[in-house]
Amino acid sequence: MDITTGSADAQTHPGYMHRKDDYLRRMKRIEGQVRGIERMIADETYCIDILTQVSAVTKALQAVSLGLLDEHMSHCVLDAAKADSPDADTKLREASEAIARLVRS
Amino acid sequence: MDITTGSADAQTHPGYMHRKDDYLRRMKRIEGQVRGIERMIADETYCIDILTQVSAVTKALQAVSLGLLDEHMSHCVLDAAKADSPDADTKLREASEAIARLVRS
Amino acid sequence: MDITTGSADAQTHPGYMHRKDDYLRRMKRIEGQVRGIERMIADETYCIDILTQVSAVTKALQAVSLGLLDEHMSHCVLDAAKADSPDADTKLREASEAIARLVRS
Amino acid sequence: MDITTGSADAQTHPGYMHRKDDYLRRMKRIEGQVRGIERMIADETYCIDILTQVSAVTKALQAVSLGLLDEHMSHCVLDAAKADSPDADTKLREASEAIARLVRS
Numbered sequence: 016m017d018i019t020t021g022s023a024d025a026q027t028h029p030g031y032m033h034r035k036d037d038y039l040r041r042m043k044r045i046e047g048q049v050r051g052i053e054r055m056i057a058d059e060t061y062c063i064d065i066l067t068q069v070s071a072v073t074k075a076l077q078a079v080s081l082g083l084l085d086e087h088m089s090h091c092v093l094d095a096a097k098a099d100s101p102d103a104d105t106k107l108r109e110a111s112e113a114i115a116r117l118v119r120s
Numbered sequence: 121m122d123i124t125t126g127s128a129d130a131q132t133h134p135g136y137m138h139r140k141d142d143y144l145r146r147m148k149r150i151e152g153q154v155r156g157i158e159r160m161i162a163d164e165t166y167c168i169d170i171l172t173q174v175s176a177v178t179k180a181l182q183a184v185s186l187g188l189l190d191e192h193m194s195h196c197v198l199d200a201a202k203a204d205s206p207d208a209d210t211k212l213r214e215a216s217e218a219i220a221r222l223v224r225s
Numbered sequence: 226m227d228i229t230t231g232s233a234d235a236q237t238h239p240g241y242m243h244r245k246d247d248y249l250r251r252m253k254r255i256e257g258q259v260r261g262i263e264r265m266i267a268d269e270t271y272c273i274d275i276l277t278q279v280s281a282v283t284k285a286l287q288a289v290s291l292g293l294l295d296e297h298m299s300h301c302v303l304d305a306a307k308a309d310s311p312d313a314d315t316k317l318r319e320a321s322e323a324i325a326r327l328v329r330s
Numbered sequence: 331m332d333i334t335t336g337s338a339d340a341q342t343h344p345g346y347m348h349r350k351d352d353y354l355r356r357m358k359r360i361e362g363q364v365r366g367i368e369r370m371i372a373d374e375t376y377c378i379d380i381l382t383q384v385s386a387v388t389k390a391l392q393a394v395s396l397g398l399l400d401e402h403m404s405h406c407v408l409d410a411a412k413a414d415s416p417d418a419d420t421k422l423r424e425a426s427e428a429i430a431r432l433v434r435s
Contacts (some may be wrong), residue, residue: 016195018213025176027264030169031161032164035161035164038161039158039162042154042157042158042161043158045154046154046155046158049147051146052150053144053148056147057140058138059137059140062136062188062191062192063215063218064216065188066189066222067218067221069181069184069188070185070218070225072181073182073185073193073225074225075226076174076178077225077329079169079174080174080175080178081321081324081325081328083167083171084171084319084321086167087167087168088298088302088317088320088321089314089317091167092298092302092303092306093302093306093313094315096302096303096306096307096313097286097306097313103307104303105307107298107299107303109168111291111294111295111298112170112173112297114294115291116171116172116321117171117289118323118328119287119434120175120179174368185433186426186430186433189426190426192404193422193425193426197411198407198418198419198422201411201412202411202412202414204412208408212403212404213348215403216396219396219399219429219433220396221433222429224392224398224434241371241377245374248371249368249371251366252364252367252368256361259332259360263357263361266346267350267354269350271423272346272398272399272401272402273402273425273428275348275389275398276399276402277428277431279357279395279398280432280435281393282391283388283395283435285333286384286388286391287385287388289379290388293377293381293384297409301377320378322424323378323381323382326381326382326385327381330389
């Protein structure tokens with residue numbers, strides 16, 4: 016079965032699936048960075064150095080978001096549009112809302 | 121010894137120290153949210169729902185940054201200025217650079 | 226001629242066209258706000274009050290960007306995808322790059 | 331009279347005053363860019379090209395904000411702190427609020 020088609024299975028087989036391991040690895044690294052910040056606070060590290068680390072984690076999360084958004088659009092949205100599915104508009108509206116949250120966060 | 125004074129110990133006893141437990145609790149919660157996102161990816165959750173969670177974590181990290189920055193300015197910077205220490209300018213420049221990173225991230 | 230179809234004319238008749246007057250009005254208002262900030266600086270207004278105005282303009286510009294992006298995706302991208310045009314991928318990549326610039330700006 | 335001291339005149343003679351012409355020039359340039367975007371919309375330019383221009387203006391406004399904030403902190407805040415003025419805390423709180431608006435906008 017082809018898991019990348021925009022079929023009725025799109026919801027259970029999202030677009031990022033073929034890069035799932037890559038995303039998991041990136042989130043694991045982010046988890047490690049978050050734990051590093053906890054240690055810095057516990058050790059009473061200078062606040063500016065903590066701020067630098069927090070900015071690094073924020074950037075890494077943003078990159079994950081942009082990647083997931085890309086896959087949502089190129090798989091979920093485009094596939095639904097190509098299949099002339101009425102889902103295309105819903106999925107596009109969801110993407111727009113996610114972009115607005117991302118830009119404002 | 122008073123750990124909140126802007127003494128020569130300012131670097132080893134940063135301004136957020138009196139709220140250290142609060143910051144640790146917030147970072148622990150963020151760590152839990154990050155692990156939640158890992159589970160969502162492992163479970164192949166719909167990408168838009170993951171994006172919502174990533175935005176929530178980004179917002180929580182931003183709030184931590186703004187809090188740390190506040191404490192840096194009201195303790196490290198102001199205390200150095202009040203003590204007429206030459207450190208005041210250095211600490212202010214560090215704050216400015218951290219703000220710029222924060223605004224651009 | 227129907228200006229909303231994703232025909233070969235898409236480039237010269239972009240998706241926002243049917244709301245062109247609305248976008249022009251919003252940009253005129255932003256231009257007025259920018260001139261207001263110039264007057265504040267000329268009048269030596271308190272910097273915090275200027276900062277508040279600059280944030281208001283930034284937010285207004287962001288809203289324009291999100292609107293244009295929406296129209297780009299629902300007209301240019303979706304129409305190209307529905308027409309099975311090879312342009313769909315190019316237009317989507319352009320959208321992704323614009324989103325990344327927007328999130329990072 | 332020395333307009334840069336953190337005297338009672340600080341409010342009427344804000345910190346950016348000695349670079350007033352520079353800020354006015356930057357805002358004039360931004361005004362020109364905003365008018366350029368209006369022309370692009372009037373001419374029905376491709377939306378992605380407009381988005382690129384809007385991002386450029388947003389970045390230019392952010393740079394103005396960061397500059398004004400810097401001057402607020404190194405003049406208004408630090409001067410009040412050095413003079414042991416009770417204003418220091420108020421001015422710092424105003425700076426913190428402005429930073430939060432900036433980070434979230």
